[in-house]
Amino acid sequence: MNPFNFAKETNRPHVHGEARNKILSLLNEIDAVYKTHMRKSTGKTCDICGKGDTDEIHKVKDVASGYSHRENLSPCLCYGHWHGWAISYIKFERDRKAQLIGIDRKSGGASGKIQSIIDIQNTIFEEPVLSDEEIDLHFAQYLAKQLKKGATNAIKL
């Protein structure tokens, strides 16, 4: 039994009541410190939309997919844009891996696609399959799409 479960137990309050109350108050204190810290802004904003990062879950990501080895060049993205970029990057990387091991991902239906993903996951690549230049170019493509989206929405308004 861990302190969390112990604090929640209700049996024999005359024996454990005092210890439980103490643990519970400490846990509440830890929770408050955690929440205050997690909601603290890092002062960074998303490079695309300019939104801040005070939300507990949607923190601005310091190192985006594809930039983990280049922290100084890493863009700052909010959760939405980070997620969009991560999906785009993973697809790009997976296509390249499929190309390198000679898998045609477009044929074979749904089961064929799943099998191709499994095959790619099971293959070990000794070197990164994408160069920095390609990652930058793909990121530029993602940025251009986001800019086009923003501009189209602004024109519609």
Added chain:
Amino acid sequence: MELKITEKTSAGLCEALFEEFDLLRNGLSDAHRASAVSKLAVQIINTKKLEIEAAAFHKAGLRFEPLALTASGIPIGHHESV
């Protein structure tokens, strides 16, 4: 106005696009200009991607010169063999 020169690399292109985002957010650019910039960027990106792909084929041993220098060029839109 200071003349801004873009660094002619993929990272430089990202910088130029980020700058456009900043200008748009701060009201120094407008949606039509941003749209034009994004379209221009897509053209540059597609050209660069094609160059990278061609370089990969070249590395694998495929030579483009005989195709590129043929007077008739490469027929487009014909699937049937003549």
